[in-house]
Amino acid sequence: EPEVTQTPSHQVTQMGQEVILRCVPISNHLYFYWYRQILGQKVEFLVSFYNNEISEKSEIFDDQFSVERPDGSNFTLKIRSTKLEDSAMYFCASIGRQGDTQYFGPGTRLTVL
């Protein structure tokens, strides 16, 4: 069964450093998402991406965040200058059509020291 993959599984970085989290969505999917989950809390929507542009972003997704689909397979989330409060699990998800099941990747655990 096709699946969403994410790399790395765990990333440790120093405050102020840039990080790039990578995702490979399911190959024929058209809509892509990033979510995050701070330890012990619920999963929160960050951003959705369709037709090579952001279709919606939450208030969490400020100027420090950016997303890109640099080629036909990868979907990346960049945090320009990490803060301690960016420590969280970041999930990528994708769907083929509106309203379909969202398939989630295994997540990247980001730790900012």
Next chain:
Amino acid sequence: GIQVEQSPPDLILQEGANSTLRCNFSDSVNNLQWFHQNPWGQLINLFYIPSGTKQNGRLSATTVATERYSLLYISSSQTTDSGVYFCAVGSLLTGGGNKLTFGTGTQLKVEL
């Protein structure tokens, strides 16, 4: 935005017991999914169920969209069922696609 409430927040069961988890949501939705978050933090898709009833082994789910709630039933629980169960509801985005709003989850512990 849409509100999603789950109950109970915590649940402890003896192995073999049955349980019902509830998810209430505040507005019409075009998608509803149940997830199990395992000890490694992965979100395991259990059901895509915007309406109706589905069954998968010992698990089943029912969504009554007109009354804005969904139920997840776990029968003959096992220790491997332990973890957090999330309900997430989808709403359409004007720019395309839909986003999921998650509830706060039910933490389930199944004991021997």
